[in-house]
Amino acid sequence: MKKDAQDLGDRLVRLTRALAVLPEGPRTVYLLHARDEVPFDAIAVRLGIARADVMAHLAHALAALSKALDESSP
Numbered sequence: 001m002k003k004d005a006q007d008l009g010d011r012l013v014r015l016t017r018a019l020a021v022l023p024e025g026p027r028t029v030y031l032l033h034a035r036d037e038v039p040f041d042a043i044a045v046r047l048g049i050a051r052a053d054v055m056a057h058l059a060h061a062l063a064a065l066s067k068a069l070d071e072s073s074p
Contacts, residue, residue, distance in 0.1 A: 029057035040054050
């Protein structure tokens with residue numbers, strides 16, 4: 001149980017660090033979508049970008065975050 005908590009804590013640290021180094025566009029889109037549950041079209045309007053750009057930013061963010069979490073996995 002303690003190891004599981006430590007593993008979760010390690011993953012959270014890696015995720016936080018990866019979010020901090022993401023470029024502003026992908027980070028903003030990821031947070032608006034994942035944390036704030038803003039729909040893609042609303043993100044596009046809010047940021048003044050095309051929906052396709054929202055999707056590209058989200059794909060960039062997800063790839064970077066996935067890589068960061070996978071890098072230190074056992």
